[in-house]
Amino acid sequence: MKTHPLKLVTIIGEAVLADRLLREIRKLGAKGHTLTTVEGQGSRGVRASEWEGKNVKIETLVSEEVADAILHVLSEHYFANFAVVAYVHDVGVVRGEKYV
Amino acid sequence: MKTHPLKLVTIIGEAVLADRLLREIRKLGAKGHTLTTVEGQGSRGVRASEWEGKNVKIETLVSEEVADAILHVLSEHYFANFAVVAYVHDVGVVRGEKYV
Amino acid sequence: MKTHPLKLVTIIGEAVLADRLLREIRKLGAKGHTLTTVEGQGSRGVRASEWEGKNVKIETLVSEEVADAILHVLSEHYFANFAVVAYVHDVGVVRGEKYV
Amino acid sequence: MSALELIQLNLLTPVVLAFFLGMAATLLRSDLKMPDELYQGLSIYLLLAIGLKGGVELSAAAPREFLIPAGGAVLLGLAVPLWCYALLRKIGRLTVADSAALAAHYGSVSAVTFLATLAFLAALGVPHEGFMPALLAIMEVPAIVVALLLARSRVPERTPWRELAREILTGKSILLLAGGLLIGLITGREGFAKVEGFFVTPFQGVLALFLLEMGMVAARRFGDLRKVGWFLVGFGIVMPLLHGALGIYVGKWCGLSMGGSMILGVLAASASYIAAPAAVRLSLPQANPTYYLTASLAITFPFNLTFGIPLYYAFARFAYGV
Amino acid sequence: MSALELIQLNLLTPVVLAFFLGMAATLLRSDLKMPDELYQGLSIYLLLAIGLKGGVELSAAAPREFLIPAGGAVLLGLAVPLWCYALLRKIGRLTVADSAALAAHYGSVSAVTFLATLAFLAALGVPHEGFMPALLAIMEVPAIVVALLLARSRVPERTPWRELAREILTGKSILLLAGGLLIGLITGREGFAKVEGFFVTPFQGVLALFLLEMGMVAARRFGDLRKVGWFLVGFGIVMPLLHGALGIYVGKWCGLSMGGSMILGVLAASASYIAAPAAVRLSLPQANPTYYLTASLAITFPFNLTFGIPLYYAFARFAYGV
Amino acid sequence: MSALELIQLNLLTPVVLAFFLGMAATLLRSDLKMPDELYQGLSIYLLLAIGLKGGVELSAAAPREFLIPAGGAVLLGLAVPLWCYALLRKIGRLTVADSAALAAHYGSVSAVTFLATLAFLAALGVPHEGFMPALLAIMEVPAIVVALLLARSRVPERTPWRELAREILTGKSILLLAGGLLIGLITGREGFAKVEGFFVTPFQGVLALFLLEMGMVAARRFGDLRKVGWFLVGFGIVMPLLHGALGIYVGKWCGLSMGGSMILGVLAASASYIAAPAAVRLSLPQANPTYYLTASLAITFPFNLTFGIPLYYAFARFAYGV
Ligand SMILES: Nc1ncnc2c1ncn2[C@@H]1O[C@H](COP(=O)(O)O)[C@@H](O)[C@H]1O
Ligand SMILES: Nc1ncnc2c1ncn2[C@@H]1O[C@H](COP(=O)(O)O)[C@@H](O)[C@H]1O
Ligand SMILES: Nc1ncnc2c1ncn2[C@@H]1O[C@H](COP(=O)(O)O)[C@@H](O)[C@H]1O
Ligand code: NA
Ligand code: NA
Numbered sequence A, B, C: 001m002k003t004h005p006l007k008l009v010t011i012i013g014e015a016v017l018a019d020r021l022l023r024e025i026r027k028l029g030a031k032g033h034t035l036t037t038v039e040g041q042g043s044r045g046v047r048a049s050e051w052e053g054k055n056v057k058i059e060t061l062v063s064e065e066v067a068d069a070i071l072h073v074l075s076e077h078y079f080a081n082f083a084v085v086a087y088v089h090d091v092g093v094v095r096g097e098k099y100v
Numbered sequence D, E, F: 001m002s003a004l005e006l007i008q009l010n011l012l013t014p015v016v017l018a019f020f021l022g023m024a025a026t027l028l029r030s031d032l033k034m035p036d037e038l039y040q041g042l043s044i045y046l047l048l049a050i051g052l053k054g055g056v057e058l059s060a061a062a063p064r065e066f067l068i069p070a071g072g073a074v075l076l077g078l079a080v081p082l083w084c085y086a087l088l089r090k091i092g093r094l095t096v097a098d099s100a101a102l103a104a105h106y107g108s109v110s111a112v113t114f115l116a117t118l119a120f121l122a123a124l125g126v127p128h129e130g131f132m133p134a135l136l137a138i139m140e141v142p143a144i145v146v147a148l149l150l151a152r153s154r155v156p157e158r159t160p161w162r163e164l165a166r167e168i169l170t171g172k173s174i175l176l177l178a179g180g181l182l183i184g185l186i187t188g189r190e191g192f193a194k195v196e197g198f199f200v201t202p203f204q205g206v207l208a209l210f211l212l213e214m215g216m217v218a219a220r221r222f223g224d225l226r227k228v229g230w231f232l233v234g235f236g237i238v239m240p241l242l243h244g245a246l247g248i249y250v251g252k253w254c255g256l257s258m259g260g261s262m263i264l265g266v267l268a269a270s271a272s273y274i275a276a277p278a279a280v281r282l283s284l285p286q287a288n289p290t291y292y293l294t295a296s297l298a299i300t301f302p303f304n305l306t307f308g309i310p311l312y313y314a315f316a317r318f319a320y321g322v
């Protein structure tokens, strides 16, 4: 089965940020996303949302350029003040043309 | 630690499809799966399940051949009418022999 | 965007194990984790937690050595008696230095 | 009471106002979010409670009283999708799949519209047959089957019939309604008394909470109104009015009281949003959910809830000459 | 009342019928699904409510009245796992871990079986001591400890005792039951009156909803009945009968009323499915959950709920010569 | 009644004891976990119910009676953050962002503290104005706006004002409280009667369940008490006392009854943990949530719930000379 090589960008952050992050990645060219409610712990313990450690995980399949842009904006505007983690890996996507 | 190279196939689709998709991948040789309830947005906005954008993410560790078969069936029978995304990546699995 | 190559270790197991597994990976050097509630089926059908197939998926970004140590402990102490799956893959992490 | 007073009486109840509050929450982009699990829990509660109460009443009714209206309800469920389909195909120029999908929704029924009607009649002190929840249950399925039959002959399909029948008949709303009816029927008024503190006392309030969520859901679809076009907006308002009138006459012919006929009218007028979408999505995947969900949830449901109910009532009074 | 009438009286209540409806939902492969979070919420509610009510009653009881039955309950909890273990090892030929795991479950208790019994007695108008929920709480833990002790001497183990003790004693069902008891004891009838609208009025209905879910869960395990074999099926029906009779006699010796003794019998007869599975899974991971969960949930619980309760009642009448 | 008796009366209620039980669960590391979705559901219920009841009472009140206290409440909300900010900056040496964040929390209000006060007054039979929930709603926002204004002039910021205003005003607690008030106001006592079985009967019990969860949450923050330091611990206890006294005098000047004034005192004394944290996290991300959440949840809330309420009451009696 032929798949299309794309980047899967994963962003984990505080639930209050969800809407902003989604707007941000859309603006940068992401054609879609998948959001999962998760719990987490990292270097910064406290979350404001629901007082709990509830985070969201946002995953988006994008081209390398868009991936780059997203990670760039995140590290410029979010890493300093918010509890955010972001990573990227290579995936092969069925009908991947749709997402670029 | 020695790990076994396998394919992790990820399928994201409408929640109403969950049972069908699971039956399908079992039939094609998947020995197990993990299912996560997620929310999502893509090119097609509307979901029938619970009126909401609730989707499921199904992940299954399989051999390359099974991965191929799954992606093939998906793109034949599901991509046209349902909101489905599928991608695959390489992982190293502990005691991976179990899953092939 | 420069990213740091790290290992993303994913552990899927019975919900009753969550606390133990988290303590374990912390002890072995993980600096954080993300936990998702999932459902699953594998070779062993039954789960004790809530009678249901509810599992947890624990993901942690770690260095290669820590990844190795985690997988080692898992396969020594958990694989025999508990329903656990573990796999690892390579990711590029923004500001990845934080996690090693 | 004038039509205006009736509309006011209907609009200014906690239940309908909660629906507006939900719409406001979405339109103002509030961060209010009702957890999916809560919504599911409320919906299980409401369906089971309707069923139980209906079963208890049914246990007290004479079979004859019930069987004729039940037949009328089945006929309505079988007939409504036929002309809906024809209209949507011929005049609306929708695809086979989309027409059948909409026909399934408009032939089937909405439990919440039904409940709002009961509250409205209770506020007016208008009596009605206690077994109406049984008619609600009876009317859920036939239209879906007819609509799928219409489409199947014209569309390539994969799900075998037997599987499809099981899926539709064991859908959660049918299962809870029918299961509740059966339990109510068996335990009767005495057994039911033990669980009334849960299934009756808080019922109206739970319904208000549920409508808060439905308001949010409906408003989220307003953006799709443009996509579905004027024809469907008109369809979603005019057809309920016609079906409502028809249902009231059918009820009268079947010997129902005025209250009962009005409820049958509302059932005919209402469009499904639980049983039909689930069945249609799986069995008619070619149909575009934007059409049927938007029509059902963002057009017909709000219309019925606000203006429809008092109008059907006024019409029932007219039909009964009171 | 004849045995048949008693069985009928027990079966045809909304609570037991809801259990059957849940089983039907699973067996018909309905898409009905109760969200896990709802199930957890209901279970928190039920345990806390039981505790509160028990505590309020306990606050009104003389210590002497309570202490002797409490001692009897502890003895039952300590003794039952001993012969269960021996039987399963020797006759059932199960492994050490599996035998101990099952012993823990059958020595511990089921809160829902307890509640169904209260409803049954209430329907018959049979009085009983108000402090029975305290006995429920007391009987949860001892059997688990005894069973783990039995296994530990024979199985390699990693969890330190202290940690284990904390885990068992702070398990959610103990914590809520004991916490509720304490709150009820402190606030007494007057304080409790304020929260009765939540913890008493809707209680039976919530229980019905909970049993809907338990029916689904139990039925999902029916497929495993073949795996566990005939011996365990027999064990899951015969042992409760023996334990029920024993519990009733112990209750009588402790001076409980007939109603109270019957409840103690039910507690002895019932098998745990909240506290025991959690403790056993972590402390005896070698034990196969298929055995203990299937026996407890798919054999003993349905048996007790349907036929067991009226049988224990008939036996209690016999023991008290009424 | 002596102060001690008042404290005892307050502590030994199911609601406050449930809070302690929740704290115990966390401190004993119990596996008890309330699903997030349940917590959210309970909080939607409580806020909507408060609003509804307040609206119903407001519909019966003369505008004049209400407007002056409303003005007093707004003034309190505007003024409290000013000195809080100054104090935290100058004496506490906290950053601009942290000081403003804390000021927002202490100027805004806690709905649960408010509810516990109503329960306390009801137990004592002390009457109060029915429209107090409206003051609760009114006092949520002003302090947040003032505090953000204070910080914005001193901190680089990205969110545009208009967006910020929308976010704060449509925050879920405001929306539900204000929406409930409006619905209550429109439907009045008669309309409300239909949903009382849900929004009134079980209310106190739901509150107890909610406090069980809040106890767990508060106790989880105890570990952070060391991080926030003694100054903040003192701030979280002393400021509420001062604000409580001030609120009571303001209430008296506005012509409120003793009960009403005491409630206004409690509102002034309480610190927000729903509206403020959400707004502050997004608009003042530089502020460290450890400070404001720990102070609000782990210091001020437990203090008010246990000792604060009886103290404010004693003070109100003193101020009114009774
Ligand atoms: N090493 C890690 N592995 C996986 N997830 C992490 C890791 N560190 C942090 N996270 C996630 O990112 C969130 C924010 O992390 P932090 O900013 O370090 O507090 C945490 O709540 C976790 O969900
Ligand atoms: N680019 C994307 N990245 C991640 N998930 C996506 C993407 N596009 C779609 N999805 C997921 O797949 C589902 C169906 O997508 P679609 O068929 O495009 O409507 C969405 O609801 C998302 O959960
Ligand atoms: N092949 C697989 N692919 C994905 N997840 C799996 C697979 N096998 C098992 N799992 C997950 O691991 C859990 C335990 O598996 P097992 O120990 O095989 O029963 C299952 O409940 C699944 O969530
Ligand atoms: Na209809
Ligand atoms: Na037992």
Ligand code: NA
Pocket: F080, F105, F106, F107, F108, F109, F110, F243, F267, F268, F269, F270, F271, F272
């Ligand atoms: Na305040």
